[in-house]
Amino acid sequence: MNKRLGDSTPVYLKLQTKIQSEIENGRLSPGDCIPPEKELAQMHQVSVGTVKKAILNLANEGYLYRIQGKGTFVAGTTMRRENLRYYCCLNAFGGKEASLKIKFLELKKTDGIEQINCYLKIRHNQGLYELRRLFISNKKPLIYCVSYFPQKLFEGLETFQTNRFERIPLYLLLEKKYGLPTTSNRELIGTVKTDEDCSKILKIPQGTSVLFIEMISFTYRKKPYEYRQSYCITDTHKFLREY
Amino acid sequence: MNKRLGDSTPVYLKLQTKIQSEIENGRLSPGDCIPPEKELAQMHQVSVGTVKKAILNLANEGYLYRIQGKGTFVAGTTMRRENLRYYCCLNAFGGKEASLKIKFLELKKTDGIEQINCYLKIRHNQGLYELRRLFISNKKPLIYCVSYFPQKLFEGLETFQTNRFERIPLYLLLEKKYGLPTTSNRELIGTVKTDEDCSKILKIPQGTSVLFIEMISFTYRKKPYEYRQSYCITDTHKFLREY
């Protein structure tokens, strides 16, 4: 590794960027172990301290985690973000959280949808998966959500047993199978009057105002991988957000 | 500074905790400069590397920021969080942001309110400030918000010229005057039908469903310093949240 000849980016930063790229490119996947400090130092002809700095930075940013005596590993979503919960429903601050059951409704392939493909940064002609789910608390429907994914990114999704969608959070399912952790989410929050389909599923009168959340989830390199619409009943429980 | 005799917490961590305490206790305020590495090293009889580690950790956590050649300084909210925007209103992802004008409505002292004092972690008998504001976009009211603060924490708030509340974000005003930066926010999001007061101010029919956001803002040591209720019209613009 060239030590600041001509270009002025520090050595540790070059190494750091290199490792980060390998993670983002999928050459290293969540759970993988990277070579020990000493070895990396020899490989790149730099000191151990420099390697340590690069690795600690990546660990701070959530790309890696380290265990003393064991090694350094590539982090997944759970490691990066202790508490990723899209739907945490409370009746009040400090109040009780609703325990949500997931009900799988449907998963199907669809053609591209212009607006959504645009959000997902894929071409108009690329197909999508559409996943519809219902979240139920105390036998009462609370959230109806429709997710869209690029077919190209998640090939074979339709072969999953449907009950797997009801057992673990979607983002964990996708990370496990496709190696894509969630790095950030962006939401637009508003209200909307339910249409026929939605009001039937939520068992409320058509035209009722409900909370409407559009979300885009991102993975490495700020790449969007899911667009989701959620219709939420907030009579008894409200949605927690922290930032 | 005792170097790991008996107790096992590392030296750098003790120093780090010490500096953090001084910031959180207000002995150091946003903008203040701390002694240079060499001096701190001598003061505590440790090596420069150890001081560096303590300071870099605090810088990563947002307590400090450093400028090469100048020194190390205590960070305020703007330094800690580039983009703290409670109200960022977009018509769609990638769409245009509404430019909001703030209209000051009222600031008054009130008695404690049980539920709110509880959120703010102060005793029932402690008084509050109540601040009411209206956010306007394109001459149309978008957000009506009512904030509550502990009187004890913000003594003299009522002596501010009211137009100062219309010029800069509230959190900056409070930080500047009282030295309390915002470290995190917690929100509960739902919908509510407007009452008479609210519908008059927002110029919409009474009983219209609007987005309703309750928020608690925290400063150092996770201390709550504001409780806020926002009533938001989301016909044209929705609320952005990232996490």
Added chain:
DNA sequence: GCTCATTTGTTCGTATGTATC
């Protein structure tokens, strides 16, 4: 515009402690 003292940033190397298997 230049120089110099100060301060942080980068890099090296070494020694020792501690957790894991």
Added chain:
DNA sequence: TGATACATACGAACAAATGAG
């Protein structure tokens, strides 16, 4: 128990930015 790997701590040298004179 020993080998491995990360964590802590020290110290030294030089680079790069800042601000004062």
